Amino acid sequence: MSKIGVFICHCGENISATVDCQKVAEEVGKVEGVEFATDYKYMCSDPGQNLIKQAIKEHHLTGVVVGSCSPRMHEPTFRKTCASAGLNPFMCEVANLREQCSWVHEKGESTTEKAISLVKMLVEKVKKDQPLQSIEVPITKKALVIGGGIAGIQAALDIANCGHQVILVEKEPSIGGHMSQLSETFPTLDCSQCILTPRMVEVAQHPNITLYTYAELEKVEGSIGNFDVTIRLKAKSVDFSKCTGCGTCQQKCPQKKIPSEFNAGLGTRTAIYVPFPQAVPNKPVIDKEHCNYYQKGKCKLCSKVCPVGAIEYDKPDEFIKENVGAIVVTTGFNVLNTDFFPEYGYGKYKDVINGLQFERLASASGPTLGEIRRPSDGAIPKKIVFIACCGSRDPAKGIPYCSKICCMYTAKHAMLYQHKVHDGESYIFYMDVRATGKNYEEFVRRAIEEDGVKYVRGRVARVYEKNGKLIVKGADTLLGGQPVEIEADMVVLATAGVSNPGAEQLAQKMHISYDPYYFFSEAHPKLRPVETNTAGIFLAGACQSPKDIPDTVSMASGAAAKVAALFSQKNLVREPVIAVVNRCAPPVFSTCVGCFMCETACPYHAIEREDIKDRKGNVIKTVAKVNPGLCQGCGTCVAFCRSKSIDIQGFSNEEMYSEVVSLLNS
Amino acid sequence: MDNNNEFEPKIVAFVCNWCTYAGADLTGTSRIKYATNVKIVRFPCTGRIDFMLLLKAFAGGADGIIISGCHPNDCHYTSGNFHARRRWITFRHMLEILGVDVRRICFTWVSAAEGAKWADVVNDNVANIRKLGPYKEYTKVAQYFEKEAYNEQD
Numbered sequence: 001m002s003k004i005g006v007f008i009c010h011c012g013e014n015i016s017a018t019v020d021c022q023k024v025a026e027e028v029g030k031v032e033g034v035e036f037a038t039d040y041k042y043m044c045s046d047p048g049q050n051l052i053k054q055a056i057k058e059h060h061l062t063g064v065v066v067g068s069c070s071p072r073m074h075e076p077t078f079r080k081t082c083a084s085a086g087l088n089p090f091m092c093e094v095a096n097l098r099e100q101c102s103w104v105h106e107k108g109e110s111t112t113e114k115a116i117s118l119v120k121m122l123v124e125k126v127k128k129d130q131p132l133q134s135i136e137v138p139i140t141k142k143a144l145v146i147g148g149g150i151a152g153i154q155a156a157l158d159i160a161n162c163g164h165q166v167i168l169v170e171k172e173p174s175i176g177g178h179m180s181q182l183s184e185t186f187p188t189l190d191c192s193q194c195i196l197t198p199r200m201v202e203v204a205q206h207p208n209i210t211l212y213t214y215a216e217l218e219k220v221e222g223s224i225g226n227f228d229v230t231i232r233l234k235a236k237s238v239d240f241s242k243c244t245g246c247g248t249c250q251q252k253c254p255q256k257k258i259p260s261e262f263n264a265g266l267g268t269r270t271a272i273y274v275p276f277p278q279a280v281p282n283k284p285v286i287d288k289e290h291c292n293y294y295q296k297g298k299c300k301l302c303s304k305v306c307p308v309g310a311i312e313y314d315k316p317d318e319f320i321k322e323n324v325g326a327i328v329v330t331t332g333f334n335v336l337n338t339d340f341f342p343e344y345g346y347g348k349y350k351d352v353i354n355g356l357q358f359e360r361l362a363s364a365s366g367p368t369l370g371e372i373r374r375p376s377d378g379a380i381p382k383k384i385v386f387i388a389c390c391g392s393r394d395p396a397k398g399i400p401y402c403s404k405i406c407c408m409y410t411a412k413h414a415m416l417y418q419h420k421v422h423d424g425e426s427y428i429f430y431m432d433v434r435a436t437g438k439n440y441e442e443f444v445r446r447a448i449e450e451d452g453v454k455y456v457r458g459r460v461a462r463v464y465e466k467n468g469k470l471i472v473k474g475a476d477t478l479l480g481g482q483p484v485e486i487e488a489d490m491v492v493l494a495t496a497g498v499s500n501p502g503a504e505q506l507a508q509k510m511h512i513s514y515d516p517y518y519f520f521s522e523a524h525p526k527l528r529p530v531e532t533n534t535a536g537i538f539l540a541g542a543c544q545s546p547k548d549i550p551d552t553v554s555m556a557s558g559a560a561a562k563v564a565a566l567f568s569q570k571n572l573v574r575e576p577v578i579a580v581v582n583r584c585a586p587p588v589f590s591t592c593v594g595c596f597m598c599e600t601a602c603p604y605h606a607i608e609r610e611d612i613k614d615r616k617g618n619v620i621k622t623v624a625k626v627n628p629g630l631c632q633g634c635g636t637c638v639a640f641c642r643s644k645s646i647d648i649q650g651f652s653n654e655e656m657y658s659e660v661v662s663l664l665n666s
Numbered sequence: 667m668d669n670n671n672e673f674e675p676k677i678v679a680f681v682c683n684w685c686t687y688a689g690a691d692l693t694g695t696s697r698i699k700y701a702t703n704v705k706i707v708r709f710p711c712t713g714r715i716d717f718m719l720l721l722k723a724f725a726g727g728a729d730g731i732i733i734s735g736c737h738p739n740d741c742h743y744t745s746g747n748f749h750a751r752r753r754w755i756t757f758r759h760m761l762e763i764l765g766v767d768v769r770r771i772c773f774t775w776v777s778a779a780e781g782a783k784w785a786d787v788v789n790d791n792v793a794n795i796r797k798l799g800p801y802k803e804y805t806k807v808a809q810y811f812e813k814e815a816y817n818e819q820d
Binding site: 070071072096098099100103104105106110111113114117118121507508511513514515516521533534577601603604632633634635636638639640648651653656657659660661663664665 | 674676678683684685687688690691692693694695697698699700701702705706707708709710711713714715716717719722723726727728739740741742743744745746749750753777778779780785
């Protein structure tokens with residue numbers, strides 16, 4: 001006979017504002033098998049948890065139902081509470097009275113009634129629950145970091161410095177990411193490359209870090225503690241073990257007019273190239289799409305001039321397999337191009353550029369060696385207009401969110417421009433200035449007060465060319481929407497930060513969730529910001545949402561700490577939500593008939609075949625057996641099983657049927 | 667069908683833990699209101715849903731059923747939602763042959779980011795089932811099943 005305790009949480013007023021918690025406890029208390037039912041203001045607090053513990057001991061409870069927030073939030077908390085009072089933690093269930101009841105319904109009879117039936121449903125489930133034991137699996141103490149921008153670099157270094165092996169995978173020929181493209185960084189105006197490149201070198205030289213550049217994640221299998229990953233090493237066409245990085249091939253390459261990705265299209269590069277002089281590794285790869293040999297079948301000039309014979313044209317992509325215990329995803333973001341904006345010329349005006357291109361113009365390593373010159377004719381612009389929130393915070397463009405970094409970098413751009421062009425005039429069109437960071441507001445004030453940047457609050461309706469000038473037509477909303485027209489020499493659009501192309505496919509490979517804009521989703525927006533819903537996969541940097549360098553670095557260190565904490569355990573304790581095939585007394589042994597439909601259904605190859613033998617060793621029958629280390633508990637096999645011989649612990653047929661029956665009876 | 671104005675349908679939702687359950691949590695976090703008629707039963711994956719549960723729910727007096735999981739390719743377990751989809755396609759035809767009103771079953775996908783969509787799914791379904799009225803015909807179908815099963819035994 002079950003003795004069940006029911007605990008209804010008010011969650012301050014979050015639940016009790018629309019649900020009559022006392023009535024819920026009273027009504028559920030009448031259910032057969034419920035020994036004890038009560039309500040309390042904060043069940044997850046210390047006194048609340050003590051209430052549960054005490055009741056378990058006093059009433060010798062065999063099961064507990066807590067009616068509170070979502071089980072995704074506090075199920076682990078309450079299960080731990082039960083365990084500390086000596087009750088098997090898997091005899092505790094959480095009814096979702098907050099996210100799926102009190103927050104989504106108005107106050108009223110029907111809301112309380114729904115709450116009652118939700119709790120009753122779980123009371124029936126607990127009656128069928130079986131005590132389960134957690135599963136321990138060994139952990140592979142090696143991490144995979146995907147993406148070699150500042151987030152990946154920081155995460156890899158932090159994990160490596162904890163003494164664990166790290167594999168860093170970068171899809172471009174060099175690590176460094178967007179940060180390597182920046183000129184100076186706000187709010188200190190120190191040079192981005194000067195603070196980044198030493199870290200890049202540290203990664204390359206770290207004994208615990210294996211670096212794979214020009215490589216991409218191909219496949220992920222397994223789960224936390226034991227992921228099997230396949231990495232595609234794209235053919236570089238250059239043997240790095242021979243190449244000395246002398247650069248002769250780049251000088252001789254006849255394809256010289258390819259737009260350089262590193263310079264955001266403002267400079268050119270060759271077909272065999274190192275993305276930038278400070279690249280790590282500083283060895284070239286061949287861009288097959290632009291190489292004469294790959295496209296037309298002849299040239300091979302690089303091979304002729306290479307003093308060490310490092311060029312290898314016919315080598316295919318390689319695939320390597322690695323076993324890792326945790327994955328940190330740091331794939332970063334992208335910025336929209338100017339051609340996304342029909343009102344600003346669809347990208348056809350050469351002097352309308354985006355923020356990243358301005359970074360390259362202002363950078364000492366850029367195409368103009370740090371002089372602000374307009375792309376069309378190389379003249380120094382005397383009047384420059386910056387337009388903030390290009391795309392961002394604009395639901396009409398499909399981007400309702402704030403890109404977070406634009407306010408600050410636009411202020412920085414205007415400041416850098418004023419420092420370099422003393423007689424120049426700079427205007428910034430903005431919606432709001434969001435300078436929320438240490439010394440950020442002061443930085444913006446400095447741009448306005450010391451450097452004389454003119455801030456105009458309002459939107460720009462149109463940019464068009466007239467007599468060699470870019471006419472910027474906007475409005476000043478602080479002056480009652482008075483029209484403003486500026487004849488500019490150059491226009492810089494602070495275009496929205498968006499997710500990387502391919503982010504969706506990557507998320508699907510790893511089975512992590514993403515938001516409507518293809519930024520990866522964290523497990524909890526406040527309390528678990530660096531974890532994903534897939535255990536063992538962590539997030540850092542702008543792949544989660546646009547963010548600046550300090551936030552990215554702290555998030556990367558946070559993810560690294562999570563990985564280190566995981567690796568500090570001897571074994572990994574996993575929830576026993578796995579499938580099992582029943583066993584019974586001879587002569588049946590198991591109701592499994594050996595059709596192995598479950599084997600075809602299982603995505604994890606967790607179904608094995610077991611021979612049941614008689615004393616002489618003759619096989620009586622072959623039945624299915626679940627490998628508990630591989631099973632992830634999806635339960636697809638359960639729905640497939642024709643003889644109902646396989647069941648999933650924690651979501652068994654008995655439990656699910658009694659839930660449904662209870663829900664409809666109440 | 668006269669008292670349809672007062673009719674409050676009973677609807678059971680079978681949802682997966684990773685997408686729709688999280689999506690429904692997001693509906694709550696975003697404080698989007700919806701009808702109280704739908705009650706959620708949490709499964710690890712839509713691939714886990716034994717479709718006999720649907721018949722069990724109708725037999726228990728449900729007027730409508732929602733099945734919702736991850737969008738194609740987004741399954742936490744790689745392929746569970748594909749199995750569910752294939753099962754649904756087959757099962758739907760079988761139910762039609764048996765005379766079960768398949769308009770009362772809604773098969774959909776709601777991701778963890780689609781809190782607003784979940785509210786729409788619920789409200790649309792409640793309105794739809796309210797229009798269809800209480801599902802009394804199922805008892806007739808069930809009785810027929812039983813009679814047939816009895817006849818087969820002879």
